[in-house]
Amino acid sequence: MSGHGIMEEMLIYLRRIAEALERIEAHLQPVSSSSLAEVSSAIDELSTVRVTEGEQEQTETPQATTASNKLIQWLEDRKIKVRSYRVLPSQDEPLDWFARFLGERFDNLHPFYDEWKKAINRQRGWFKISMKDFPPNQISDIVQFAYRLYQYAMLENLNYARSSRTLSAKAVMIPDVINFVTGGWLERYISRLVKTTIERLGFDLNEIAIISNIQIVLPNQSDAEIDILIGNEATQIWFECKTSEEYQTSVKSWKGLSRYLRIPKERAGVVLLIPPESPQVSEWLESQIGMTVLRLNEVSAFLERAFQSTQG
Secondary structure, X not given: OOHHHHHHHHHHHHHHHHHHHHHHHHHOOOOOOOOHHHHHHHHHHHXXXXXXXXXXXXXXXXXXXXXXXXXXXXXXXOOOEEEEEEEOOOOOOHHHHHHHHHHHOHHHHHHHHHHHHHHHHHOOOEEEXXXXXXXXXXXXXXXXXXXXXXXXXXXXEEEEEOOOOEEEEEXXXXXXXXXXXXXXXXXXXXXXXXXXXXXXXXXXXHHOEEEEEEEEEOOOOOEEEEEEEEEOOOXXXXXXXXXXXXHHHHHHHHHHHHHHHOOOHHHEEEEEOOOOOOHHHHHHHHHHHOOEEEOHHHHHHHHHHHHHHHOO
């Protein structure tokens, strides 16, 4: 059997494991050894398409491969060399539930996410959040999210004191969880949002590629990364994602990418979880990078306008 065939069988096998674990999740006791986070990591590795000087590895359907190839060719026509990229799987992965829940309820989950991310970045593990002044629906969302993370072994320890409304937890320090917390979840959330929008607008998913984590070499020979690119050879939509307040450090790279990609700001968006408070600052930033600055709750409307503009 060829290496490609073995990879396909492994991918199918891993997906079946993940789906089975999803179905019995309600009956599982929290564990710390075997987790769906590890399964997701394996799936992610097999779902990554790597472009080399030789033959391209493919884990997509023929239709999706065609759309992706057209998008990669569009980049190469701009003298941008593509080293690797990840294709959005057709079916949800285990980590997608967490990304969707966090994205859809970010206003409520923001305090928990902020402390979780700080614990990851500082490699200290333990973190605590007091919710005594939080409304009941926010407490409910945070406790539900945290408990499910614990069930999936994405938190090592979890305790919620109802009397004081204090939640304490210990973050798991493994690569796939670290990547998810520090930005991977936002790329997952937006990629799935793109897929939902395409379906809602009635476009053909087989004709539109959704690729992410695109490792590239620019014409000036510098390495760079594109977070999310959507489309084909005819039209493209581009997203960069930032989960921290320090967007200033990324302005130079965004401006450089914008110069090479030449995608108009109506189809190029920077998603900032914590955008500038002043509209004047956002306008200035947009003028510098040639992209639209977006809040998380503005992405759906931006996507609809971007897709509709490509049909005009």
